[in-house]
Amino acid sequence: MPWPTLNDPVHDSQRLFRQLLAALSEPGTLHTLEAPTPPEGGIGTALWGTLLTLCDLDVRVWLAAELDTPALREALLFHTGCRLTDEPTQADYALVTPATMRDAPDFAQGSDEHPERSTTLLVALDTLVTADSAGGSWRLSGPGIPGQRALSVGERARPLMRQLAASRERFPRGLDAILACGKRLVALPRTTRLEEIA
Amino acid sequence: MNGYNFAYLDEQTKRMIRRALLKAVAIPGYQVPFGGREMPMPYGWGTGGMQLTASILGADDVLKVIDQGADDTTNAVSIRAFFERVAGVETTTVTTAASVIQTRHRIPETPLEPGQILVFQVPIPEPLRFIEPSEQETRLMHALEEYGVMHVKLYEDIARHGHIATTYAYPVKVAGRYVMDPSPIPKFDNPKLDMSPALLLFGAGREKRLYAIPPYTRVESLDFEDHPFEVQRWDERCALCASADSFLDEVITDDAGGRLFVCSDTDYCESRREESA
Numbered sequence: 001m002p003w004p005t006l007n008d009p010v011h012d013s014q015r016l017f018r019q020l021l022a023a024l025s026e027p028g029t030l031h032t033l034e035a036p037t038p039p040e041g042g043i044g045t046a047l048w049g050t051l052l053t054l055c056d057l058d059v060r061v062w063l064a065a066e067l068d069t070p071a072l073r074e075a076l077l078f079h080t081g082c083r084l085t086d087e088p089t090q091a092d093y094a095l096v097t098p099a100t101m102r103d104a105p106d107f108a109q110g111s112d113e114h115p116e117r118s119t120t121l122l123v124a125l126d127t128l129v130t131a132d133s134a135g136g137s138w139r140l141s142g143p144g145i146p147g148q149r150a151l152s153v154g155e156r157a158r159p160l161m162r163q164l165a166a167s168r169e170r171f172p173r174g175l176d177a178i179l180a181c182g183k184r185l186v187a188l189p190r191t192t193r194l195e196e197i198a
Numbered sequence: 199m200n201g202y203n204f205a206y207l208d209e210q211t212k213r214m215i216r217r218a219l220l221k222a223v224a225i226p227g228y229q230v231p232f233g234g235r236e237m238p239m240p241y242g243w244g245t246g247g248m249q250l251t252a253s254i255l256g257a258d259d260v261l262k263v264i265d266q267g268a269d270d271t272t273n274a275v276s277i278r279a280f281f282e283r284v285a286g287v288e289t290t291t292v293t294t295a296a297s298v299i300q301t302r303h304r305i306p307e308t309p310l311e312p313g314q315i316l317v318f319q320v321p322i323p324e325p326l327r328f329i330e331p332s333e334q335e336t337r338l339m340h341a342l343e344e345y346g347v348m349h350v351k352l353y354e355d356i357a358r359h360g361h362i363a364t365t366y367a368y369p370v371k372v373a374g375r376y377v378m379d380p381s382p383i384p385k386f387d388n389p390k391l392d393m394s395p396a397l398l399l400f401g402a403g404r405e406k407r408l409y410a411i412p413p414y415t416r417v418e419s420l421d422f423e424d425h426p427f428e429v430q431r432w433d434e435r436c437a438l439c440a441s442a443d444s445f446l447d448e449v450i451t452d453d454a455g456g457r458l459f460v461c462s463d464t465d466y467c468e469s470r471r472e473e474s475a
């Protein structure tokens with residue numbers, strides 16, 4: 001097999017899904033995903049595991065140019081049967097980096113009547129720490145968070161986080177984001193309020 | 199079990215429901231449509247809850263199923279047996295030992311813990327349906343946050359009975375935005391929804407809607423300043439365990455007016471009796 005997939009598709013995807021469910025229901029909590037090695041390119045194990053868990057032929061995926069490798073395309077299509085799209089508004093899932101978000105692609109935000117028809121961002125980061133020690137720190141609050149949580153995502157992700165913070169005004173429309181670095185993953189659903197810690 | 203996929207549903211159906219569940223926790227209280235499947239039991243017996251349970255259940259989960267608080271009623275026994283058969287999971291009646299609890303019309307008396315998931319069976323997910331039969335209209339009302347009619351309903355209660363007479367499926371507002379039907383749980387259980395440490399998932403099989411309340415989320419029961427929300431109270435204690443603060447069922451014992459009150463939560467009642475024995 002040129003690109004490893006889940007050893008036990010039924011139980012591995014269930015286990016990974018429960019981690020994703022826990023991550024989205026408790027924003028800012030760190031989850032370590034045991035998943036196969038991703039195909040060559042910029043995405044880590046956690047995002048590859050997420051794609052294998054959630055994608056199938058009903059799903060359209062948008063790939064950012066900097067993550068788009070022939071190996072990733074082939075592996076994704078082979079293992080999940082999902083469709084790739086060039087239209088950000090059509091994407092169910094978008095595989096992006098903080099750099100992608102500087103061009104502010106026009107991802108689906110959902111509508112007030114159908115807020116669920118939105119793109120979920122799968123973001124590949126180089127820094128992801130759930131403490132406010134390093135620079136570029138954010139304070140999280142909202143549903144799923146007793147009090148507050150803190151998150152550091154690195155300087156490069158600042159514009160992305162500002163975009164997410166600004167999009168909170170449009171609730172229930174908005175973007176849900178799954179941030180990942182290697183094996184580690186944190187989710188920021190659209191309900192999570194983000195404040196920059198000066 | 200041979201011949202079926204793990205937990206009955208096929209993997210593509212589970213993925214569809216899983217994607218919808220992730221949206222549901224991201225938009226607390228909003229009803230996400232999903233492609234409901236036929237389950238091997240009639241609508242109204244918990245097909246929505248079962249599809250959610252089947253989609254989240256793993257081999258190492260411990261499942262508890264309750265119907266009106268009881269582990270030993272028909273609906274609970276058959277759903278528990280179903281998942282024992284198609285998923286081979288361990289089942290329990292002990293609230294604290296369960297990782298997933300599917301429920302019809304009650305929240306256990308024993309406080310839920312972080313990491314537990316409570317799956318509600320929902321007959322009619324739309325709280326506005328009684329006043330507006332059109333799905334298009336209720337969807338618009340949710341979009342515009344137009345919830346005045348809910349208060350009209352509660353006000354009509356006060357005008358007619360002198361107090362809010364709605365006792366179950368009592369409407370709540372989730373995270374300050376969506377008005378939601380908490381399923382026909384008694385309003386006694388509504389305060390347990392607020393800032394619950396457990397994840398709460400709701401599945402309506404006939405209406406093909408699912409929704410969620412993440413842990414630690416604000417859930418307010420609708421009320422008025424001069425008629426604040428109140429839960430049921432009993433003058434009696436449980437006849438079996440003497441609990442004074444659980445939800446009591448009235449049981450008729452003979453045809454001469456004999457009656458007694460017992461806990462609706464059988465696990466809670468039994469554990470209290472064991473403790474005192």
